[in-house]
Amino acid sequence: QQQVKQSPQSLIVQKGGISIINCAYENTAFDYFPWYQQFPGKGPALLIAIRPDVSEKKEGRFTISFNKSAKQFSLHIMDSQPGDSATYFCAAFSGGGADGLTFGKGTHLIIQP
């Protein structure tokens, strides 16, 4: 059972455009929702994260929007740059759970110059 569903699988955006990646979760015990960025040959690196008591969090060009009632959250990358080209994973964490983060399947983002 996939507990975090991520879409789209791949995304191509023009430089300067807005990249949007969506995730939905099932387990209401999740209480922390990070996004990780992964470049080829590297491990995932934390990009930005949100807790369910907040509807939006912004850090620079990256924004998470969170809809608790719909059990959905999304990552928006404003003014997308070629250096943003990477694979992005949404994830969910339950403070009471023992198995760490549950990841989505990832979105391969390409920013075209």
Next chain:
Amino acid sequence: DTGVSQDPRHKITKRGQNVTFRCDPISEHNRLYWYRQTLGQGPEFLTYFQNEAQLEKSRLLSDRFSAERPKGSFSTLEIQRTEQGDSAMYLCASTLAGANVLTFGAGSRLTVL
């Protein structure tokens, strides 16, 4: 270097051989996780330790897999009698118990011929 270190970065082996991966977490982190990532997928939880105690194991972790963290510092993941289906990136991450932010290493890529 204060990050999570993994060794080797890449291992090529023949089916049936045993392989061992090592992870050195961030020194003050008492919780250590192992994940497996296959091509086009998000990381999947395998097991985690708090100090030297292995507290949780995924169903993905067959009896050919064993992990240790003998002194609560570095950890090893051994795969016995490797199979082609074991080919994947094996990621290690660490954190402080009670914290949500996992810091990942660059991973150890296993190729089983």
